[in-house]
Amino acid sequence: xxxxxxxxxxxxxxxxxxxxxxxxxxxxxxxxxxxxxxxxxxxxxxxxxxxxxxxxxxxxxxxxxxxxxxxxxxxxxxxxxxxxxxxxxxxxxxxxxxxxxxxxxxxxxxxxxxxxxxxxxxxxxxxxxxxxxxxxxxxxxxxxxxxxxxxxxxxxxxxxxxxxxxxxxxxxxxxxxxxxxxxxxxxxxxxxxxxxxxxxxxxxxxxxxxxxxxxxxxxxxxxxxxxxxxxxxxxxxxxxxxxxxxxxxxxxxxxxxxxxxxxxxxxxxxxxxxxxxxxxxxxxxxxxxxxxxxxxxxxxxxxxxxxxxxxxxxxxxxxxxxxxxxxxxxxxxxxxxxxxxxxxxxxxxxxxxxxxxxxxxxxxxxxxxxxxxxxxxxxxxxxxxxxxxxxxxxxxxxxxxxxxxxxxxxxxxxxxxxxxxxxxxxxxxxxxxxxxxxxxxxxxx
Numbered sequence: 044x045x046x047x048x049x050x051x052x053x054x055x056x057x058x059x060x061x062x063x064x065x066x067x068x069x070x071x072x073x074x075x076x077x078x079x080x081x082x083x084x085x086x087x088x089x090x091x092x093x094x095x096x097x098x099x100x101x102x103x104x105x106x107x108x109x110x111x112x113x114x115x116x117x118x119x120x121x122x123x124x125x126x127x128x129x130x131x132x133x134x135x136x137x138x139x140x141x142x143x144x145x146x147x148x149x150x151x152x153x154x155x156x157x158x159x160x161x162x163x164x165x166x167x168x169x170x171x172x173x174x175x176x177x178x179x180x181x182x183x184x185x186x187x188x189x190x191x192x193x194x195x196x197x198x199x200x201x202x203x204x205x206x207x208x209x210x211x212x213x214x215x216x217x218x219x220x221x222x223x224x225x226x227x228x229x230x231x232x233x234x235x236x237x238x239x240x241x242x243x244x245x246x247x248x249x250x251x252x253x254x255x256x257x258x259x260x261x262x263x264x265x266x267x268x269x270x271x272x273x274x275x276x277x278x279x280x281x282x283x284x285x286x287x288x289x290x291x292x293x294x295x296x297x298x299x300x301x302x303x304x305x306x307x308x309x310x311x312x313x314x315x316x317x318x319x320x321x322x323x324x325x326x327x328x329x330x331x332x333x334x335x336x337x338x339x340x341x342x343x344x345x346x347x348x349x350x351x352x353x354x355x356x357x358x359x360x361x362x363x364x365x366x367x368x369x370x371x372x373x374x375x376x377x378x379x380x381x382x383x384x385x386x387x388x389x390x391x392x393x394x395x396x397x398x399x400x401x402x403x404x405x406x407x408x409x410x411x412x413x414x415x416x417x418x419x420x421x422x423x424x425x426x427x428x429x430x431x432x433x434x435x436x437x438x439x440x441x442x443x444x445x446x447x448x449x450x451x452x453x454x455x456x457x458x459x460x461x462x463x464x465x466x467x468x469x470x471x472x473x474x475x476x477x478x479x480x481x482x483x484x485x486x487x488x
């Protein structure tokens with residue numbers, strides 16, 4: 044086990060200030076907001092232990108830099124991730140590093156094996172932890188908090204509306220009443236009608252073989268002393284009120300948008316990872332474009348597209364006639380068919396300076412805050428949604444997974460009316476260039 048130590052206070056001070064233990068789920072969209080939370084807590088005088096792994100600590104470089112610059116007490120605790128014990132390839136310490144989504148069950152099993160080393164580490168602390176804040180996808184942390192007799196808060200990375208829907212479906216056991224996963228049903232207990240299908244809901248609720256995990260999630264939810272959510276009242280006040288009522292009055296802290304805690308331009312650009320294209324080149328390209336004229340296209344850290352789908356996105360962007368900044372995952376861009384089409388097929392020559400393609404990671408927070416961005420084609424991951432809403436950027440919604448993405452789409456399109464739907468109703472649907480072009484036109488007109 045390794046530790047990245049931050050400055051600590053004198054013994055007298057450390058005895059009086061709280062010591063928070065933050066346990067993120069090891070997926071990019073979950074770790075980024077919890078790292079922001081660690082800094083915010085420490086800036087207000089708390090000591091923070093941020094639980095991570097050797098591979099993942101490299102992704103928190105911007106946060107480590109903020110911590111060192113501010114002289115605040117955040118310790119990045121690296122626990123050895125048990126890949127071999129569950130049959131994962133070495134180094135698969137984050138969801139987006141899995142070679143196949145079929146390994147997600149093994150990945151969750153591996154995270155559960157962190158319970159013992161985490162308990163050992165916390166027992167050895169000179170200043171015992173005073174509170175644990177754990178991602179709700181880490182229900183095994185409930186046992187650690189109970190064993191060490193500390194307050195236990197759950198962090199919900201997705202929207203409050205999504206968590207309210209999941210809670211209602213779990214409480215009423217809707218999954219036992221629905222035979223066809225594509226059959227639409229009304230989520231009970233909401234302040235307005237919302238129709239969804241089980242195929243569009245969080246995968247752990249719907250998939251066979253996840254019954255034990257589903258029960259553990261519900262047990263952690265009911266045992267938690269309170270909830271911390273990356274949202275804000277102006278966006279979800281009604282749902283926060285309903286969620287608090289459903290949680291029998293337990294405290295619900297809305298601390299979002301956590302992305303706005305990154306005010307330093309370099310920190311904003313490096314949020315999550317190093318950009319694969321120089322930040323200055325991106326910003327200079329955007330500087331040359333008219334206000335609200337560029338459509339930004341990105342689908343988060345996990346979504347992967349077939350070569351045929353990548354080509355349809357490109358054709359849709361070209362047909363729209365709009366300036367665009369398009370982020371393609373390295374694994375998607377490296378297929379021979381895509382490489383040939385992007386370069387040898389004449390696409391880049393035809394679009395010229397109207398299009399900028401980034402292969403790999405992009406500094407999304409910095410991009411969305413640029414005045415040239417007029418719209419965002421998104422997979423509806425909550426971090427992306429909150430970042431876009433915070434910057435006043437409308438969205439074209441294209442959910443991909445059985446997760447929170449379809450419910451986030453309803454919030455954007457139907458409730459907030461700050462976006463248009465591409466029209467996807469089932470996970471992993473193939474979308475043609477014409478549909479993409481139409482959605483971009485509706486978004487940008």
